[in-house]
Amino acid sequence: MTKINVTVDGVSYVDEVEPRLLLVHYLREVVGKTGTPIGCDTSNCGACTVLMDGMSVKSCSVLAVQADGAEITTIEGLATNGEWHPLQKAFNAEHALQCGYCTPGMILAAADLLRDNPHPADKEIREGLEGNLCRCTGYENIVRAVRSAAQAGAGR
Numbered sequence: 001m002t003k004i005n006v007t008v009d010g011v012s013y014v015d016e017v018e019p020r021l022l023l024v025h026y027l028r029e030v031v032g033k034t035g036t037p038i039g040c041d042t043s044n045c046g047a048c049t050v051l052m053d054g055m056s057v058k059s060c061s062v063l064a065v066q067a068d069g070a071e072i073t074t075i076e077g078l079a080t081n082g083e084w085h086p087l088q089k090a091f092n093a094e095h096a097l098q099c100g101y102c103t104p105g106m107i108l109a110a111a112d113l114l115r116d117n118p119h120p121a122d123k124e125i126r127e128g129l130e131g132n133l134c135r136c137t138g139y140e141n142i143v144r145a146v147r148s149a150a151q152a153g154a155g156r
């Protein structure tokens with residue numbers, strides 16, 4: 001077992017974990033952040049995306065021990081004082097989800113995208129989210145939501 005100290009959604013956790021434990025399993029099963037779903041076992045779908053020190057990572061392709069000392073943001077930590085993040089508001093307003101399974105990962109990948117590029121063209125939004133798959137929406141409303149959130153200043 002290896003001791004790790006990870007900050008998740010602003011709260012510090014110290015835990016003993018097996019070196020092979022994946023970050024997504026640590027978040028869901030140890031920390032209880034079940035808002036981070038698992039959508040595949042091939043690192044393809046992006047449903048498990050979280051921010052690690054501000055950069056989006058697929059948490060099924062990161063070991064929990066690699067997050068030692070890091071700050072993790074999950075979908076559950078994105079709101080501020082009970083108010084949704086602009087991306088959450090935009091996904092809601094633009095009907096950018098149906099089943100919602102891909103949504104946490106989409107929103108966190110988009111947060112990383114807008115941090116690097118606050119005013120992306122639609123093509124850049126599509127490229128930025130190409131690691132995140134959605135089986136329901138056809139992507140049009142997702143792109144519209146990210147564009148709307150950018151216009152609302154989500155990337156600043």
Ligand code: FES
Binds near residue numbers: 041044059
């Ligand atoms: S569950 Fe991580 S990429 Fe699919």
Ligand code: FES
Binds near residue numbers: 096099136
């Ligand atoms: S809303 Fe169902 S997978 Fe995207």
